[in-house]
Amino acid sequence: MSVLASHDSTLRARLDADLKQVRRLFADELVSDLGCVNELAEHAQRYHGKMLRPMLVLATAMAVQPEVETTDRKHLVAAAVVEMVHMATLVHDDVLDDARMRRQGATINHLRGNEAAVMLGDYLISHAYHLCTSLGSTGVSRMIAHATNTVCEGELLQLTNRHEHGLDETTYFEIIKRKTASLCGACCKVAALLSESEPNVTDALYAYGETLGIAFQIIDDVLDLTGDQDTVGKTLGQDIAKGKLTLPMIHALEAADNAGRRELVNLLELQARGGLSDEQSRENIRRVREILHDGASLGYAREKAASLVQRAKAGLIENLSDTPARAYLLGLADSVVTRRL
Amino acid sequence: MSVLASHDSTLRARLDADLKQVRRLFADELVSDLGCVNELAEHAQRYHGKMLRPMLVLATAMAVQPEVETTDRKHLVAAAVVEMVHMATLVHDDVLDDARMRRQGATINHLRGNEAAVMLGDYLISHAYHLCTSLGSTGVSRMIAHATNTVCEGELLQLTNRHEHGLDETTYFEIIKRKTASLCGACCKVAALLSESEPNVTDALYAYGETLGIAFQIIDDVLDLTGDQDTVGKTLGQDIAKGKLTLPMIHALEAADNAGRRELVNLLELQARGGLSDEQSRENIRRVREILHDGASLGYAREKAASLVQRAKAGLIENLSDTPARAYLLGLADSVVTRRL
Numbered sequence: 001m002s003v004l005a006s007h008d009s010t011l012r013a014r015l016d017a018d019l020k021q022v023r024r025l026f027a028d029e030l031v032s033d034l035g036c037v038n039e040l041a042e043h044a045q046r047y048h049g050k051m052l053r054p055m056l057v058l059a060t061a062m063a064v065q066p067e068v069e070t071t072d073r074k075h076l077v078a079a080a081v082v083e084m085v086h087m088a089t090l091v092h093d094d095v096l097d098d099a100r101m102r103r104q105g106a107t108i109n110h111l112r113g114n115e116a117a118v119m120l121g122d123y124l125i126s127h128a129y130h131l132c133t134s135l136g137s138t139g140v141s142r143m144i145a146h147a148t149n150t151v152c153e154g155e156l157l158q159l160t161n162r163h164e165h166g167l168d169e170t171t172y173f174e175i176i177k178r179k180t181a182s183l184c185g186a187c188c189k190v191a192a193l194l195s196e197s198e199p200n201v202t203d204a205l206y207a208y209g210e211t212l213g214i215a216f217q218i219i220d221d222v223l224d225l226t227g228d229q230d231t232v233g234k235t236l237g238q239d240i241a242k243g244k245l246t247l248p249m250i251h252a253l254e255a256a257d258n259a260g261r262r263e264l265v266n267l268l269e270l271q272a273r274g275g276l277s278d279e280q281s282r283e284n285i286r287r288v289r290e291i292l293h294d295g296a297s298l299g300y301a302r303e304k305a306a307s308l309v310q311r312a313k314a315g316l317i318e319n320l321s322d323t324p325a326r327a328y329l330l331g332l333a334d335s336v337v338t339r340r341l
Numbered sequence: 342m343s344v345l346a347s348h349d350s351t352l353r354a355r356l357d358a359d360l361k362q363v364r365r366l367f368a369d370e371l372v373s374d375l376g377c378v379n380e381l382a383e384h385a386q387r388y389h390g391k392m393l394r395p396m397l398v399l400a401t402a403m404a405v406q407p408e409v410e411t412t413d414r415k416h417l418v419a420a421a422v423v424e425m426v427h428m429a430t431l432v433h434d435d436v437l438d439d440a441r442m443r444r445q446g447a448t449i450n451h452l453r454g455n456e457a458a459v460m461l462g463d464y465l466i467s468h469a470y471h472l473c474t475s476l477g478s479t480g481v482s483r484m485i486a487h488a489t490n491t492v493c494e495g496e497l498l499q500l501t502n503r504h505e506h507g508l509d510e511t512t513y514f515e516i517i518k519r520k521t522a523s524l525c526g527a528c529c530k531v532a533a534l535l536s537e538s539e540p541n542v543t544d545a546l547y548a549y550g551e552t553l554g555i556a557f558q559i560i561d562d563v564l565d566l567t568g569d570q571d572t573v574g575k576t577l578g579q580d581i582a583k584g585k586l587t588l589p590m591i592h593a594l595e596a597a598d599n600a601g602r603r604e605l606v607n608l609l610e611l612q613a614r615g616g617l618s619d620e621q622s623r624e625n626i627r628r629v630r631e632i633l634h635d636g637a638s639l640g641y642a643r644e645k646a647a648s649l650v651q652r653a654k655a656g657l658i659e660n661l662s663d664t665p666a667r668a669y670l671l672g673l674a675d676s677v678v679t680r681r682l
Contacts, residue, residue: 036501037494092463096456115437115500118459122433123493125463129470130486136479145471152464153378159456160377 008324015058015328018071018079022054025080029131030123040112040120044087046105050341052216053086053187054079055332060191060205062325063316074135074194081132081144082187088124089151089183091117096155097238140190147186154178163243163272165253165265172250173214180220181213204319208329211312215305216336221246222301225289227340237285243272247304252297264291302337309333349665356399356669359412359420363395366421370472371464381453381461385428387446391682393557394427394528395420396673401532401546403666404657415476415535422473422485423528429465430492430524432458437496438579481531488527495520504584504613506594506606513591514555521561522554545660549670552653556646557677562587563642566630568681578626584613588645593638605632643678650674 023045030041057079058071093099094107095117101107109117125148132141158175161167188209192202224239225248239246245253249268253261267284270276276284292298312333320326364386371382398420399412434440435448436458442448450458466489473482499516502508529550533543565580566589580587586594590609594602608625611617617625633639653674661667 032494034494034498037497040497092459095459114455116497118433118436118462119493119496119500121459121463122466123490123497125466126486126489126493130483130490133479133483133486138474138477138479138482141479141482142471142474145467145474148467149464149471152460152467153373153375155460156378156381156457156464157375159460 008327011062011324011328014062014071015055018058018076019051019054021076022051022058022079022083023048025076025131026083029080029084029127037123040108040116041123043108043111044091044120044124047087047090047102048083051083052332053082053183056184056187056209056212056329057082057191059325059328059332060188060209061195063320063323063329064192064195064197064201064205066321066323066325072194075191077131077135078140078190078194081128081135082183082190084124084128084131085144085148085151085183088121088128089155091121091124093155095121096159097242099238135194137194139193143186143190143193147183150178150182151180154180154182158244161245163269164245165268167245167250169247169250172245172247176214176217176221177210180217181210184213184216185210201319204315208312208315208333211308211315212333212336215308215312215333218247218301218305218308219337219339222248222298222305223339223341225249225292226298237271237281240268240271240285240288241274243268247301248292248297251300252292252295255295255297256291260291260295264288267291305337309337349668352403352665352669355403355412356396359399359417360392360395362417363392363399363420363424364389366417366472367424370421370425370468378464381449381457382464384449384452385432385461385465388428388431388443389424392424393673394423394524397525397528397550397553397670398423398532400666400669400673401529401550402536404661404664404670405533405536405538405542405546407662407664407666413535416532418472418476419481419531419535422469422476423524423531425465425469425472426485426489426492426524429462429469430496432462432465434496436462437500438583440579476535478535480534484527484531484534488524491519491523492521495523499585502586504610505586506609508586508591510588510591513586513588517555517558517562518551521558522551525554525557526551542660545656549653549656549674552649552656553674553677556649556653556674559588559642559646559649560678560680563589563639563646564680564682566590566633567639578612578622581609581612581626581629582615584609588642589633589638592641593633593636596636596638597632601632601636605629608632646678650678 027045030038032038032041057075061071061075090102091108094102095109095114098109099107100110107117108120129141129145132144135141154175154177157171158179161171161175185206186209188205189202192205197205221239224237224246249264253264256264267288271281271284313330316326316329368386371379373379373382398416402412402416431443432449435443436450436455439450440448441451448458449461470482470485473485476482495516495518498512499520502512502516526547527550529546530543533546538546562580565578565587590605594605597605608629612622612625654671657667657670
């Protein structure tokens with residue numbers, strides 16, 4: 001993430017070195033005596049992307065204990081755990097979305113079938129809990145399990161509301177708070193708990209992570225509509241194809257007059273039904289983008305995300321002393337809305 | 342399970358009452374503030390079947406602490422945890438197997454689609470770990486996570502060996518030891534650990550559970566070939582349809598002459614390819630059963646299971662004092678091979 005370049009070089013070097021160790025802990029945890037298992041697990045490791053969640057753990061640890069110069073092993077382990085949980089959700093998400101591309105490469109489901117992808121996701125989540133027990137903290141294990149309970153609830157709420165063209169903003173925010181933001185909140189809270197921070201600091205950090213997570217998902221949804229597939233590195237337009245209504249669309253449907261609404265719903269239904277030629281599909285998506293652009297719906301969603309990022313930053317400034325790690329976390333929040341991938 | 346009727350009535354009444362509490366703990370853990378989640382979770386609860394795994398936990402607890410007259414809450418919680426883990430694997434298994442029927446009713450994947458089934462399985466496994474943390478024992482959490490790691494390895498090994506007509510017995514036993522027996526072993530070991538049993542007793546109980554689990558899976562595989570669908574209550578013939586080679590088939594393929602082997606492989610390939618009429622499919626399965634029967638392959642598998650049950654029982658007799666609970670566990674082992682569902 002470009003934010004890495006713009007900060008304190010000592011912090012940056014420490015984070016880089018820490019992330020390398022996190023990737024090693026991740027890889028070591030997944031080793032099996034079975035070749036077929038290792039082969040799949042190694043494939044999953046190509047999905048390491050921005051590593052936002054491990055960075056939240058590591059930078060939070062640095063921000064709450066600025067006097068500690070070397071990251072403790074427990075924080076590295078916690079960072080590997082949240083990355084593993086996230087990776088498991090990616091693998092199962094790709095099954096749910098029937099996605100063919102992730103991080104510039106083929107998805108497991110596309111390459112090896114849905115069955116292998118379901119099992120690989122299970123293997124990852126199981127090892128995440130297993131690795132988590134090595135921390136010897138029932139509180140942390142419980143918080144991670146609570147976060148994954150909530151992620152599943154968010155996914156199920158989203159699934160229930162597929163093709164629901166009357167979806168309102170409240171439900172949309174409930175979905176993304178649970179499916180995405182709860183884990184981001186847990187990243188920061190777990191890091192603070194492991195550093196034995198005061199409850200008010202721990203709560204403030206949860207709120208920061210959660211708010212950043214909501215903003216992150218809004219931008220993810222905007223990028224699914226507007227992004228360049230080669231830059232983003234995953235199949236785009238999936239939300240429309242899978243009947244997922246996201247913030248720009250909800251805004252456009254609410255703002256449109258009857259005729260406009262009918263046109264948009266018709267386009268969404270055509271895309272969701274499938275079986276269109278590539279050309280027709282591209283033309284439909286182009287028209288949807290045009291409507292969203294003309295109705296200022298994309299800008300509306302981006303502004304929502306930007307205002308959430310401001311709120312997340314304000315909470316940090318209020319509760320943490322001014323350190324390079326705090327500055328990093330503030331920059332990380334900004335990068336959530338400026339990112340192009 | 343009929344074994345319940347044939348034993349000490351005090352023990353039976355206690356187990357019945359305990360299982361009722363286990364089902365309540367199970368249901369309470371899954372309650373969400375979201376209606377759509379509760380609806381799915383309630384459907385899953387129709388899948389409670391023989392509750393073999395909770396019974397292993399409860400009866401083991403009684404066997405290692407015969408002086409304790411009331412089951413401790415921690416054992417009830419552990420029993421609910423292993424049932425929830427098992428339920429999660431059933432839900433994902435049905436996705437993998439494309440099964441339409443389970444416990445006399447429609448599967449979640451058949452009723453609500455693969456996507457809901459994948460997420461429901463994730464919700465169940467997440468809550469299993471969550472509930473497990475309420476025991477406050479890192480050792481138990483770690484053992485459960487280790488068991489689920491192993492279950493996934495078994496499933497992946499099985500997946501890799503689909504349609505592998507040269508599958509050998511060693512690999513078959515490796516698959517079922519991991520995918521089924523590891524959780525049964527963990528049930529007994531967790532119960533003993535929670536009762537602070539001596540290591541030799543804990544190990545002996547793990548071995549009992551694991552050996553019983555292997556025998557259980559062999560009989561499950563035999564029933565998939567020979568069972569009556571209405572009695573067993575789930576889609577049968579799935580192993581052939583999904584290209585899973587099980588012990589009777591491995592025996593038949595190894596024992597057959599060249600022509601016999603060609604006929605059997607041909608029948609398996611026809612069934613796995615799909616697209617047959619119901620009549621043709623029934624006729625093929627009938628012929629497969631005939632071959633397995635003529636070659637004594639079903640008997641061979643049943644004998645293997647019976648000899649494993651004898652081994653499991655001998656280990657118990659050697660390591661536990663003679664109590665009604667031990668007698669119950671011995672009977673439970675016997676029932677694994679005599680069962681018809």
